[in-house]
Amino acid sequence: MPELLQLQQVSGGYHGRTVVHEVSLSIAEGEAVAAVGANGAGKTTLLRLIMGQLPPSGGQVFLAGHDLGRLPTFERVRLGIGYVPEGRALFPEMTVEENLEIGAYRASRTELRQRLAYIYQIFPRLQRLRQTRCRLLSGGEQQMVTVGRALMTQPRLLILDEPSTGLAPRVVGELYQALRALHASGLTVFVVEQNAYAALRFAQRGYVFEDGHITRVAPASELLHDPRLVESYVGRASPMASS
């Protein structure tokens, strides 16, 4: 299978302190991959390096074989990486629909309508909330808007940073159900989570991330049945995504 995203010995950090150490990983077209790691392991930093939010101190990031070099974030999005950042980064004073529309601000009117219809099909709840300001939504609804907004850019690869943070177990289940459907329709998904259980149940393959290093890569089912791993990262594991 062709590699869609490839990292070669990528390092980076903040103000001279390296947080991500020579990480190499690859994600094939159509794959669903998770990276799990504890609080402060450097997961967000890794994604910021992939998205060009942070200049790497070493290594390269390739998208479909092209070196992304120092491209700024917006160029990477235009090349087909959809990004669901940590903390959601919504436009709080705008409505749900306005948020979604900005994700496709370069699309024509008809194109925009089609993409909106697609998002409302994945998240029917958003259609009912379309005129609501995002500031007023629940955490789960906000997360749906963020995912929807990233999908409006028509990505080939969707990258999510801890989508389950702060959500009730049932909502986490709903969210991952939607991600499953998206993956089934052919989207490549890379999700980073502290909630190893939810992410590994969804993914096909998993990377274990510790202190800025990748320490293991294995089929997700194998990692899921590793008691040590589930214990260390899930903590109070709940049967949430098992619906």
Added chain:
Amino acid sequence: MLQLQTYLLLLLTGIMWGGVYLLMASGLNLIYGVMKVVNLAHGDFIVVAGLLAVSLYGAFRAGPALAIPVATLLFLLVGGLIYRGLLARVETTAPQGELRTLLITFGLSSIISNIALLIWGGQYQSVPFFQSAVHLGALFFPESLLVSSLLAFALAFAVQLWLTRTRSGRLVRATAQSELGAASCGLNTGRIRLLTFALGAAMAGAAGALTVVLIPVQAASGGFMTVQAFTLIALGGLGNYLGALLAAILLGVIEVSSSYFLGASAASAVIYVIFILVLIVRPQGLLGQRGRI
């Protein structure tokens, strides 16, 4: 009867001064709202634009009709160059990034006011335009105040329409509300910041070229104007457009009526008392979240 007329006059004059203050603060408010940068050179932009209008008047007897477009375009360019050359090079996310941008605009402020001092000298100057009085029923107003406030409200309204009703305005608001979110939508946020700073500077230029018919300026007036404009936008809730409008009218009416009843020196004290009270009672500004860019 006479009482009522006095009150009406004070109210209308206050609203008009509010419009003028709003115009003088709009650029600062836009730049803060989008970029979270306090442009300490804002007042100096206003002053230089005003002094430029004085020179245009001296050389060609030209009034605001020429001075405003000239100053607007000039400061659009100056703002763009300052952003490209200086501000874009400072990462606001870096440690003390905000402090560094503050220091840059502070440095700019002293450079600009000293250059202005070399060119125009230190005396107060004004442009004698719109010098008649306008009668509205039994009331009359200085023409300069009437014209300035009408244009000021028109510009404020236009900016509000642009931000809420147009595509480019909406992208600017998106960047203001979440720069990371905007970048994740494929927006070139660096370009939006450039546009914002240039527009904010241009608004200061327009304000200076217009209000010099009403408020005489000298090379060092900029610092005070920045403080005044900052007071207004803080009262309105930093970066809040509706709040700034409300704060401007409130400040105008309070200033005009307290200087009528208590004298001019008491008026400025009253305004700062109210400002401090608002900071204590409603530190998020008059409107809080509502009306944010």
